Amino acid sequence: MAAYSQYHIDGVVFSPNEEPWRLTCVYGEARTSECHKTWGMLKFIKASSPLLWLCIGDFNEVLHREEHLGVNERSNSQIQAFREIVDVCGLMDLGYVGTAWTFENKVTGGTYSRVRLDRALATPGWSECFPMAELRHLTAVASDHSAIFLRHEPKEGQPIHARIFRYEAMWESHDKFAPLIEQVWNAETRTNMQGLERKLMSLSGSLTPWGRDILCHVRRELKELKSKLAELRVAPDRVGPSHRELKIVERLVELQHREETMWQQRFCI
Structure with a gap:
């Protein structure tokens, strides 16, 4: 700066x-x-x-x-x-x-x-x-x-770095997060250090693709809802926010809070 x-x-x-x-x-x-x-x-x-x-x-x-x-x-x-x-x-x-x-x-x-x-x-x-x-x-x-x-389009030929596992706080707001943790954790019955290591590896292996799907779903739903909201707001006969607009805004605020949680965490890394 x-x-x-x-x-x-x-x-x-x-x-x-x-x-x-x-x-x-x-x-x-x-x-x-x-x-x-x-x-x-x-x-x-x-x-x-x-x-x-x-x-x-x-x-x-x-x-x-x-x-x-x-x-x-x-x-x-x-x-x-x-x-x-x-x-x-x-x-x-x-x-x-x-x-x-x-x-x-x-x-x-x-x-x-x-x-x-x-x-x-x-x-x-x-x-x-x-x-x-x-x-x-x-x-x-x-x-x-x-x-x-x-x-703007990135330059071609830039190196792609391998990704490491990162825990996302936004996952915790999803209703399927806790059941997934419980299912993966209980699948390994050993209680020694090898068993703990196996549990953690299984969790990271399961959470990464699951989290990617959740993020894609959030972004897709955000895009669809914003498109609907934009259509409603440019309607020629619109005189103010309709009930449908308010419900869409309510859902958007919830989804944007999840996305904001993710970005706040990443900016701190």
Whole structure:
């Protein structure tokens, strides 16, 4: 990490067989009168580094008027100020896959204000190095702000490391976890050290494929539920969350908690 402030986290990314590049995660100033602080920060980073550059995050501004649907439209001067800093920094918008907005807010009268506040901007050199880069707007569950996810294709020829057994805390929330443990543990009747070693080897051998299947199931169900939720939220006659939406959100929160437990554990390893 090279630097940080209330508006950004800035660092350099090093990967095997790849040229170093600069990553800046942005949270733009929400107050219109203070937006110049965010734009000034981006201009400073551009002037201080010759590296390929990717900026990603919530810029709290739009590049085009059609990116703001609903009330409280932005002024031309706001939009133009964002466009100018993008041009000065030599950046270009990477586009997106998903809904046309990343922020949705219900306003008086039952209508919605939908705005594309989040995006990824990159220099032409970065885009040339990562031509398959793709930004996705993820479906928000319990927030009015959608997450964004950037993915680029890995370089060919990178070594694949053998995996070792890792216990996943998220398994404990599954109703079939305890019965599986009991079944595998009781299958070995010896109580000496050899028997204990055999029990542990059998457990790791059984839990690894079982856990992989569970994780695949969780991710598959998350994807299906998010797709259903997205369809319900863009329905032309929608005026608010339906009972079906609320049930889907409830299930998504449960599944995301399992997935979050897994990632929290892995980040600590």
